[in-house]
Amino acid sequence: MQSPILSIEQLHFQLSNKSPLSIDELSLKQGESLLVLGDNASGKSVLAQILAGDITGYQGSVVLTGKFTTLSFELEAETLAQDRLNDRSDFMEEGVDNGRTALEIIIDDNAFLAEDLDEIIALLAIEKLLEKPFKILSTGETRKVLMARALMLKPQVMLLDEPYAGLDIGSQAHLSNVLNSLVARGISIILFDFYHQTLPSSIENLVYMKSGKIVLSGKRSEIIATEQWQQLNENHYSLPHHLPDCLQYDHLEKNTPLVAVNNVSVSFDQKPIFNAVNWQFEQGQHWRIIGPNGCGKSTLLAMISGDSPKAYGKDIHLFGVKRGSGESIWDIKRHYGLVSAQLHRDYRVSTTLIKVVLSGFYDSIGLYDNPSRQQVIIARQWLVLLGLEQHENTYFNQLSYGEQRLVLIARAVVKLPMILILDEPCQGLDNHNRDKVLALMDYIAENSKTQLLFVSHDIRDQLKCITHELEFVTEKSAGENPLGYTTKITKK
Template sequence: MSSAPISITNATIQFDEKFTLNNISWTIEPNQHWVITGTNGSGKSALAAVLAGIGDITAGNIESLPNKIGLVSFEAQAELIAQELKKDDADIMDVISLGTPVHEMIFDECADPELAQELVTKFGLESLLDRAFRKLSTGETRKVMLIRALSSKPDLLILDEPFDGLDADTLAMLQAHLASILDTTPMVMVLNRFDEMPDFITHIALLDKGPANTGSLTLTVDRQDTAAYNELYQLLHLKTTDLEVPAADSTNRLPTLDPSQPLVRLNNVSIKYDEIIIIDKLDWTINQGQHWQLSGPNGSGKTGVLSLITGDHPQCYVNDIFVFGFQRGNGESIWQIKQFIGYVSTALQWEYRVSTSCRNVIISGFYDSIGMYSKATDVQKKIADSWLSLMGMQDRADQPFNKLSYGDQRLLLIARAMVKHPPLLILDEPCLGLDEINRQLVLALIEKICQNSETTVLYVNHHAEDKIQGIEHYLELKK
C-alpha cells in the first residue's frame, strides 16, 4: 500500500461541459477505505473518476494519484462495449469480427493469472471464457470487469456500484474477497444503498447537487465517529428512501377547503408603527399546491407578514386579508384560522421543554398541544411511528424529546406540525441554530414534504439563494 496520501485541494473539475465538481477538498490516507455517496446527480461517479485521472482540472490541484488504478464503473463498462462494437465496422475490417473472447479480456496482460482464474471460478464464468465479451449480459460483463480490476494488483481499487445486479451468494463472495485484501489495497466505492456498505469501510464522503449540473463534496465522516455516522445515515435515509409522507388521520380530518380559492391573499397590506413603515402595500397570493420561499434580511418584515397570515398581528384586522375561506374581521375566531396551519420556529422549540417521548411529540400535533394531555388512538400512534420511520428515527420512539440533539428535535417538530396534513405549513427559519449535517437533514425533510404531500409549504429564511428542491415561488422582502 502506498505511503503517500491522495490530496485534492480546492479543485474544480470539468467533465466534457456536461458536469462540474466545484471546490473539492479531500484527502485519502493510505490506511483508509472510502464510500462516496449522495443523491442522484450529485457527482458520485464523477468524483470517483477524478481518482482515475479523468476530468479537466480548471482550478486547485490534485497530488499523489496512484499509477495503477483498478476501475469498475458503468462508464468504463460502456466504453469497453463500444470499443468491441467498433470492430464490426466493415469499412475498417475485411472480415466480420467475432469480438474479443472473455479469456483474452481477462488474462491478456493480467498481473495475477492465478487470482484471475480463482475469481473466474468463484464468479461462475468458466463456461463463458470462449464467448465474445460483447455477447455477455450486463451482469456478466460486470463480473468480467471486477475480475480484471481485482487481478491487476492495483495501487487503488475504485468500484462504482460494484454490487448492482449480483445475486446474494456472489455478493457475499465479493464482499469476503474485498475484506481479504483491505490491508494491501486501498478502496474507494460509490454506493447508492447505504445498507450495502461493507464493514471494513472506514470513511464516508457525501456529495450534494448544486445548480445546473454541478456537485460538491459537502461532508466527510469517520465511521468511528458514531454520532456523525448516525446523522449521515439518517440524512441518506431521508434523501433516498422510497417511503412517502404518512397519511393523515382519516377519522379526524380538517374541514375541506374550496380548491378554487387561494389559501392566502394579502391585498395592498401594510404594517407600520407610528411613522415607521415595516411593510408597504404588499400584494401576495398563495394558491393551493404552490410552495413558497419568503426571504429577506432582519427587519424586512418577514415575521410581521407571517403574523398577518396566522392572525397573531394586531394590524391584521385593519388590512385586506383573506385566509382559508375567511375574510379577516368578519367574526371568525383565531382557532378557525390556525387549524389549517402547521407552524415550526426556533421559538416553538424553546417552548417545547416537556419531558415526553418522541412518539408523543408527533402525536401532540393532532391536539395542537405542547406535551400530551389526551389519550392517543391506535391510528395516531401508527401514523406517528410512520413519521419516525420516514426520518430514520424508529428506534428512538420512546426516547425523551429533551434528550435528543437540537437537529433531531427540529425534525420532530416539523413532523408534529405536518401530522394533520395542514393546508399550509409555515417553517420560520427552520435551519436557524443547526450545524451543516442537521441543516441538510431538515432541508431533506422539507423536500420530502414538498414532493409527497398536498400541504403547501411556506419556507422562511434570510437568504434568497438558499433554495430547496420543490419550491418554485419566491418572495424577497427588502429592508
C-alpha cells in the first residue's frame, strides 16, 4: 500500500491566548490535493506553518513526505526583509539600491536548467517582470514571482497560503488554470484560503476549520451542499449607531479639489509605468481605482499621500497647495488614513493592538506620543466595531494576518480622516470580515466627511458609495511594446 503524502495524528499546539490548534487525524494520499478553508484565526495559517516546519514545539505526529515548497505572506515579508538587510543605498553613488531583480529571486542561487526556467516563465506569463527590482513590484506581481521560485525547486507538494491575494481578475483565473495543470501533473497542492469561486476546480478534497479544529471534512462537492456549510458561511454583522468623533481639519474653499494631478508620468529605470495622467479628486466624491497588476495604482496613491519620492517635481496639488511648496510629509499625512499591503509589510514594530490603532492619530509606525484620554476612548470604540476588543493588549505580531489587517483598518479610520486610502483593504480577510468592512466603509462615506479612494481586484469588493472610477488602461506604442499605461475616468 502506498504511504500517504500527509499524515497528522493527535496534533495539538497552543498559540498565545487563542483557541489551541487541535487535529485528531488528517491524511492525504499520494497525488491528492486539498483545500483547507476557514475564517480568520481559524488555525489555517498555523497549520500551514507547522507543515512548512516554521512552527515547532507542537504535540502529536505530523509527517509530510516528498519535496515541498511554500508560498505565503510570511515568505513575501522574509524575502523583502532580506533585501532591506542587504540594502547598500548609503554607499552607492546614485543613492538607491534596488536590490535583487525578480529573476534573481526566482533563481535564488540554485542550480537550474534553462529550459525549466523558460517553461515556468511562460507558464506564469511573467517575462515582463524579470528585470524589475522585486521590492518595487505590486502585491500581485510578488505573488507570481514567488510562485515561479517555488516551481523552480520542482516540488512534489506545494503549500499555498492565500495565493490569490493581490492578483488582478485575469491573473486569478490564470492562477487557477496553472494550479489545475499542476494537479494534473501529479503535484499535490495544499491550499489554505477562504472560500471563493476562483479556487481551482481540480482540488476535490476539502476541510473546513473553526477555532483551531476541523469541523467539516470530505469531498468538496458534498460538503458545500450541506446545511452545516451554509450555516458556517452565513454573514452576520452590525453597523454602529454613530461614529466616533471626527478630527477637525483646516477649512477648504468649496470649489478647491482635494487632489489635482496634472499631466503626470512615472518611470522606473527609464521604463514607463504610466503616462500623462490627469485627475481631479473633488470634494464630495468617492473613487474606485482599477487596473491590472503593475499599472501604477499604488504608486499614484503613494505620490499623493507623501509616501513616494516620485512625486517630487510633478504638478500635483494637494488641498489647494502645490506639492513641494514647503509643506512637510506630516502636513500631508495628517489628512489621510491609509491601509495597504506596503504598510502591512512595514508595520514590524513589536507593540500591542491598541497602540497600533492609536498610532493612526499620529501617522506613525509604532506609538511614540502620549495619547489623550479621548483618543484612547475612540480607539477602543473602533476595536469594538471590528470585534477586536478582546485582543486590546495582544501583540500585533501574535495575530493572524487577517486579524492584523483588521487592526490596520482600525488604525486608518480612527481619526475619520479627510481622505481614506483603501489599497486592497480586504486582503487577508475572511468572507465575514470582508462584508463587515465593506459595509462599514459605505457607512463612513454616508455618515462622515471622510472621502474614499478605493483599490481592489476582487469582484466581491463592491462599495455603494463610489461616485467615480479611475481606470488604468494599456497605452499602445507604434511598435510592438506598450509605452505603459494611461487612465480614463468614468462617472458612476
